[in-house]
C-alpha cells in the first residue's frame with residue numbers, strides 16, 4: 001500500500017492543491033524511499049514532514065491532524081507529489097481513466113436500457129409502465 005492509498009481522498013486532493021500552490025518550502029531525499037521537508041500549512045504555520053513511501057504509516061508530520069497518529073495527511077501528500085511529480089501525474093491520469101470508464105459504463109447502461117425498452121411489445125410496455133407508475137405512487141405515499 002502506498003501513501004496515496006493510505007490517505008483519505010480529502011487529504012490526497014488537498015495535497016494536490018498544496019503541491020500546485022508550491023506550499024512545500026523545502027525538501028530532500030533522506031533514504032531509499034524517504035523524504036523530509038517543510039510544508040506551509042493553511043495558517044502559515046510550517047510543518048516538519050517526513051514520508052516513507054515503503055512504509056506509509058511510519059510517515060510523520062507535526063500538524064494537528066497527523067501528530068501522534070499513524071495517518072497520512074495532506075502535507076505528506078504535498079511533499080510526495082512535489083518530490084515525485086511523476087507520481088502526481090500518474091495519480092491524476094488514473095483518476096481521469098477511472099472517470100472515463102465510469103462514464104462509459106453509464107453510457108452502456110443507458111444503451112442497454114434503451115435496447116430493452118425498444119424490444120418490448122406494446123402490451124409489455126403497458127404492463128411495465130403501469131407497474132412503474134404504481135411503484136412510484138407507493139413510494140410517494142410511503143414518504
Ligand SMILES: [Zn+2]
Nearest residue numbers: 061063073075
Ligand atoms: Zn500534516
